[in-house]
Amino acid sequence: MKIEFVNHASVIFHHEDIHMICDPWLKDPVFHDGWNLIAESKFTFDDFEKINYIWFSHEHPDHFYPPNIKNIDEKYRKNITILFQETTDKKVIGFLKKLNFKEIIELKKDKWYELGKDFKILCNPFDHDSWLCVKHKDITVLNTNDCVIDTRAEAKSVHDLTGDISVLLTQFSYGQYEGNKNEPHKRKQAVEKKFKQIDTQITQFKPKYLLPMASFIYFCHEENYYMNDEINKVGNVYDYYKSKGTVEPVVLYMNESWDPSQAYTNSERSIAAWNQHYEVVRNSPKLCKTNTVALNELLATGEKFTSKFSANPKLFNRLKKAGELNIYLTDHDRTVSLSWKGLQEKENQTPADIEVSSDVLQYCTKFDWGFNTTHVNGRIQFRGTSGFSKFVKFENLSNMLNHHDEVPGLATRVVAKFKKVLSKVANR
Known part of the structure; x- marks a missing residue:
């Protein structure tokens, strides 16, 4: 062989x-x-x-x-x-x-x-x-x-x-x-x-x-x-x-x-x-460039994102509990907020949780795997640990859409994570 x-x-x-x-x-x-x-x-x-x-x-x-x-x-x-x-x-x-x-x-x-x-x-x-x-x-x-x-x-x-x-x-x-x-x-x-x-x-x-x-x-x-x-x-x-x-x-x-x-x-x-x-x-790397998405197009995609959850009451309730994710758009120099209400414009003095380009935000809201992809590719900057945790909430919700709600529930995931931590401690 x-x-x-x-x-x-x-x-x-x-x-x-x-x-x-x-x-x-x-x-x-x-x-x-x-x-x-x-x-x-x-x-x-x-x-x-x-x-x-x-x-x-x-x-x-x-x-x-x-x-x-x-x-x-x-x-x-x-x-x-x-x-x-x-x-x-x-x-x-x-x-x-x-x-x-x-x-x-x-x-x-x-x-x-x-x-x-x-x-x-x-x-x-x-x-x-x-x-x-x-x-x-x-x-x-x-x-x-x-x-x-x-x-x-x-x-x-x-x-x-x-x-x-x-x-x-x-x-x-x-x-x-x-x-x-x-x-x-x-x-x-x-x-x-x-x-x-x-x-x-x-x-x-x-x-x-x-x-x-x-x-x-x-x-x-x-x-x-x-x-x-x-x-x-x-x-x-x-x-x-x-x-x-x-x-x-x-x-x-x-x-x-x-x-x-x-x-x-x-x-x-x-x-x-x-x-x-x-x-x-x-x-001398070959680098991809940012494609700016018009704000009205971005807002429309955000509305479609939240509408995906409405067919699943359990997921929609989790989306409500996730609160707001405040996003600074680097190529628009403005802040928007994503929540169960859709994507909405905010006052620019609103503290942001994350920084991304409009291209990245549209990808996150357009595709069920978008948040996970952004976590992998690193085309994002987080403002503090709270910004990271808020982003992960939306990532987990999108993963549930992507895998037809087969991602384990919160209690199951917490128990699994706790067991893994215990295993690591025991095996040090």
């Missing part, structure tokens, strides 16, 4: 006549023009001719990006089987069924699937994400991508199913808003937290090799470019684990393949290639 690195969170597992690609985001900005690939992919849409399986971890666009999926030629789709975790909303499955792939397999929790001789996979959900375990003879590869497995208890629950790991693939840098422009210390803390998360996984999974992935992006908008100031570079990860000696780090460049039954000796060459792309991001 060989592992070929494609880009970001995408790798291909090659074994005899099996060619399974994971999370193929190949081009274009995602998360509302907030993220872009740090390097242009070498793998092209014509290369899907050799692919016969695609595994998607979850529906975030840097893993499951509909415009890229539609770009796969139909003559290739008819030979490709889709693998995706079993979900209740069936949104991803419903989209894929319309594209005439050969087959779609919904992977059941805790179930191993034999794809070929000496090649089987296990996919389990983790929050709204999922992880993938691939076994070939005595080689076991675990792809945790974005799964925030950061306690020994969580890691043990995975390890109990997979056994010891030969190769661990995992995210290595922060991937969401981490502090305002004047708060680089928060981004440094996020990197430190990411190292601790990886350390926890290594301690429990006991991998021989670590393959860093799912962080080859940069924040690509003029409103969030500052977020790149402390990103964890893949070379830093390599040096950290080389010196620590707990695992052998392996860094692959795009289109490079590696047989994990053999040692890999080209990591430093790969790091040098990636460093060239980091330098471009630092010195």
Whole structure:
């Protein structure tokens, strides 16, 4: 078996006549023009001719990006089987069924699937994400991508199913808003937290090799470019684990393949290639620009946002209890307020909770996933902790719309969070 690195969170597992690609985001900005690939992919849409399986971890666009999926030629789709975790909303499955792939397999929790001789996979959900375990003879590869497995208890629950790991693939840098422009210390803390998360996984999974992935992006908008100031570079990860000696780090460049039954000796060459792309991001990045939305159009979108809740009395009542979110529009130099009454203009001396452009606010109110996307892409500035908590209230409400009110109720979420905190304390 060989592992070929494609880009970001995408790798291909090659074994005899099996060619399974994971999370193929190949081009274009995602998360509302907030993220872009740090390097242009070498793998092209014509290369899907050799692919016969695609595994998607979850529906975030840097893993499951509909415009890229539609770009796969139909003559290739008819030979490709889709693998995706079993979900209740069936949104991803419903989209894929319309594209005439050969087959779609919904992977059941805790179930191993034999794809070929000496090649089987296990996919389990983790929050709204999922992880993938691939076994070939005595080689076991675990792809945790974005799964925030950061306690020994969580890691043990995975390890109990997979056994010891030969190769661990995992995210290595922060991937969401981490502090305002004047708060680089928060981004440094996020990197430190990411190292601790990886350390926890290594301690429990006991991998021989670590393959860093799912962080080859940069924040690509003029409103969030500052977020790149402390990103964890893949070379830093390599040096950290080389010196620590707990695992052998392996860094692959795009289109490079590696047989994990053999040692890999080209990591430093790969790091040098990636460093060239980091330098471009630092010195001459391609940045997306703000598109100003007219105020009357923005107010109309805000009214439609609140009308979505009226069909669900439970959610509408929660929207009322959320109060007002006061928003300073950076490109209009004025303040508006979002509440169950819709979007309303406010006196400019009204203290704002957040600062965003009109483009971002329209995206938040137009799409059920808009608030969550903004939290991820960092095209926002918060005025104090109260502003952050108010924003999160509206984010949670929008998530409930996006997932058909399947997000757990407040009591359930509080209990789950309390249990996780207790678990972290117990496992320190």
